[in-house]
Amino acid sequence: MPKCLECDAEITLKADVETGEIIDCPDCGTEFEVRSVDPPTLDHAPQEEEDWGE
Ligand SMILES: [Zn+2]
16 A cells, blocks of 8 residues: 655555555645555646746
8 A cells, every 4th residue: 555755655556556546645635646556656746837928
């Protein structure tokens, strides 16, 4: 069971989770990207800035 990189809470992955999926910590809400499914590895999700302008 992977743990949140921010608050160390255990994060439950869905059985059908896929690499690249974005999940969030149920405790602190931090978003993580699933880097690997076996073994389950999480990394911080890329931050999407909304100020790129148009
Ligand atoms: Zn957390």
